[in-house]
Amino acid sequence: MKELVNVRSQPELENASLVVGWQEDAGKLGPKVIDYLNKHIRGSTFCEIEPVTFFHLGAVVVDNDIAQFPVSKFYAGTRKDLVIFESTEPPHERYRFLNSVLDVAEHYCRIKEFYTVSGTIAPIAHTSPRRLLAVFNQPEFQKRLRGYELEDMTWEGPPAINSFLLWLAHKRGISGVSLWPEVAFYLAATQDPRATKVVLSFFDRKFELSLDFTGLDSEIKGQNEKLALLRREDPEIDKYIRTLEIGISLNEEEQLRLAQRVAEFLEKPPT
Numbered sequence: 367m368k369e370l371v372n373v374r375s376q377p378e379l380e381n382a383s384l385v386v387g388w389q390e391d392a393g394k395l396g397p398k399v400i401d402y403l404n405k406h407i408r409g410s411t412f413c414e415i416e417p418v419t420f421f422h423l424g425a426v427v428v429d430n431d432i433a434q435f436p437v438s439k440f441y442a443g444t445r446k447d448l449v450i451f452e453s454t455e456p457p458h459e460r461y462r463f464l465n466s467v468l469d470v471a472e473h474y475c476r477i478k479e480f481y482t483v484s485g486t487i488a489p490i491a492h493t494s495p496r497r498l499l500a501v502f503n504q505p506e507f508q509k510r511l512r513g514y515e516l517e518d519m520t521w522e523g524p525p526a527i528n529s530f531l532l533w534l535a536h537k538r539g540i541s542g543v544s545l546w547p548e549v550a551f552y553l554a555a556t557q558d559p560r561a562t563k564v565v566l567s568f569f570d571r572k573f574e575l576s577l578d579f580t581g582l583d584s585e586i587k588g589q590n591e592k593l594a595l596l597r598r599e600d601p602e603i604d605k606y607i608r609t610l611e612i613g614i615s616l617n618e619e620e621q622l623r624l625a626q627r628v629a630e631f632l633e634k635p636p637t
Contacts, residue, residue, distance in 0.1 A: 377442035384480035392485035393558030409441030420456035
């Protein structure tokens with residue numbers, strides 16, 4: 367393990383839980399959740415997974431003339447019961463990478479359980495209530511989290527990286543759950559602050575964090591006001607969103623039109 371990870375310090379932890387978020391996520395949900403939690407616990411990096419084995423040069427992205435390198439970092443802060451891991455999804459040797467994550471979590475953090483966070487794209491309106499879907503790796507852990515308004519997730523398709531992590535953790539006897547808050551499909555390319563609040567509210571309740579949602583509530587209000595303006599300006603977009611609000615799905619062409627128009631409008635600089 368030593369050649370794969372760079373441990374800077376040993377955090378002081380007691381019966382800790384690990385929260386895992388991925389940078390590439392629908393509605394930028396993972397990064398937003400991790401950033402919110404990190405600021406609250408004043409988290410700082412104590413360990414990194416070395417990128418050379420798991421990432422190629424193509425993973426280095428240049429944004430506004432600044433190179434953005436792959437990130438795979440563990441954070442700890444003022445809470446002794448919470449550890450955070452944020453990472454770019456590795457394109458190579460995922461099995462080895464995820465085992466390295468669990469090695470650090472087990473041997474340096476002594477975690478008792480972990481939670482992964484990823485947004486799931488849903489055919490809903492941005493004004494609709496959001497469900498928090500969940501996949502567990504142990505029935506006993508599922509029973510312990512009853513009462514937190516988690517709904518079972520049914521998925522058909524290729525497994526996500528979180529599913530592999532759940533499986534590997536199960537083999538080690540570590541309890542885990544993958545949390546999938548719904549993200550309105552036409553906000554997947556931008557941000558969905560309402561979905562972010564759903565999963566942060568879960569963590570707030572589970573760990574008694576007393577999170578301040580003032581900033582996030584302001585983001586939700588601001589986005590709602592922008593989309594209300596778009597609906598007034600564009601009757602076709604208003605019709606699409608009203609259709610979703612009454613529970614009727616759009617066809618593929620309508621979905622594409624709505625997603626493109628919303629992304630263009632939200633990313634347009636203010637005049």
